[in-house]
Amino acid sequence: MASARAVSRALIPAALSVALAAALAATVALRAGLGGERTPLIVVAVAAGALGVLAVAGAVAAGRSTSIGWGLGLLAAEYAVCVLGEGRGIDLAAPLVGALLVITGELAYTSCEWRKPHAVSRAVELRRWLRIGAVVAFGAVVGLGALALTSMADANSPAALVLGGGCVVALMVLVAVLHRQV
């Protein structure tokens, strides 16, 4: 059983993760609404976003870290539906959405870990968050670079499709190899 101190300490990342998820879902939905999206798509996006926020909130409330992935997936689905329905130019805020997804996930996972008996070293935890921030910022820059690259080339050409598909497969293979490496 988790102690009262552990539960109260876990409240801060839990509240932050839920707030961040809600802000992300609301911003994406508002932007889609202001952009004159088709109503059925907006409804689907808002529903996915709301379910995502609920999944994250439920996961941190119950301390079940396995449900956080579903919440993040639903938030990503909301953004994907909005992007697919938009049909206009490239959304430059995409890397920011990805970065916020990572931060939301990390906060939620941290909250679930802190629900159980644990020991925290403040200095180590601070270094970990600085490391996460740096990596996520770098990832956002990479995402922006990818967007810039695709804006210059014809993204719908067969060559780009093959190149993109190859990159995805290579990336997933790399992740799988690193995953297996102990």
Added chain:
Amino acid sequence: MTWAPTPRLLAYPWLVAALLVTAIAAGRPELAAAAAPLTVFLLVGLATSRRPQPPGSRVCISPQRVVEGDTVTVTAEIALPTELEVLEVGLPLPSGFQLLGPANPTAVRRGDGSAQSVVFTVRPVRWGEFSLGDLYVRGRDDFGLRRFEMRLPGQMAVRVYPRSSRLRTLIRPTRTHVYSGSRVAVQKGEGIEFADVRPYVTGDLIRSVNWRASARRGGFWVNDRYPERNVDVVLLLDTFTHLGPPEAGTLEQMVRGAASLASAWLRDRDRVGLIGFGGILRWLEVGGGTRHAYQLVDTLLDTQVVFSYAWKGIDLIPVRLLPPHALIVGVTPLLDQRIVTALLDLRGRGFDLAVIELSPTPHVEEAGSGTAALARRVWDLDREVMRSRFLRAGAAVVPWSEGDALEPVVAEVELWRRRARFRGH
């Protein structure tokens, strides 16, 4: 040792794959851009994650023999693996131990030295023999993608002796033994306590002459004295039943009481024996001295309630455990008919008997109304009848409630026995 993926590593790759595949399928680079921070996080995290070497550890427990309420220090020296920056060290505590500090688990950071020390201070709140010293360590890689867990064996036995209260009053047996001790014998002989004066007979020592009485009465009169002798006491512990919570039930109270009584009698050079009468019969023959005192406390630590339906009478108790003229002190909640019958049988066979009743009332729920209240009244009356059977048989029965001092209970037993002697029981 466990080196397993955390829920992050189970969720993030699927999310990345879903975003990238959707981006390719729909031809929307924004989705790939949204996946970029997650992908970089995953790649960097996996690339920097290294399986750690098992940490070295050394555990020291001091002291390993304590009395309830004392503090025990568990010092663990952990050599952190180079792959981990911080390690959580947890000490699993058996029930009956309280942690005084620091937090459990405690974070140990990789410092300058090769090994880091963690000192846990714990307090045993219940007597018994416990295993302590196993450590659980937990760590994770820099991005929390993989978790490291391991149990470091360092188990040691810690014996916690019951805290005995110092008794000034003790139950005085009716008959003493021939060995010298601290109890005033009933028979007259060589001793210190004055008994009577009688006329001088040949062979009496001159120093025994009472000159004042001789001058007043004429002729020689000498003092008679009571010699100081020791007694045999057998503590009969009821291990048929247990009532109450694990730290403050009748079994714990019984062992504490028996330890107090035994140490008080042994201090006065009496001989004490022990019989655990229950599902399993355990015993320690009567004996005296320091070695016997340690044996007795060790036997008390092994006392436990073993449930049994089998009928057990005093014919199961080896004869040598019940020396003639021994005082038998039953310490029991008087809840099992077998112990009641055994005690009355012993009294019927002429043994000097006193019963300290471990009051079960604090552990019994208050009856509400109606049938429950009626049942409670019948139960109380039944217990009253049982007590009166003991009193009619000439054995004192005094209740002792958990949390109360033992001294007044022993004093009451002694008072009842003194009155009974006057009444001619």
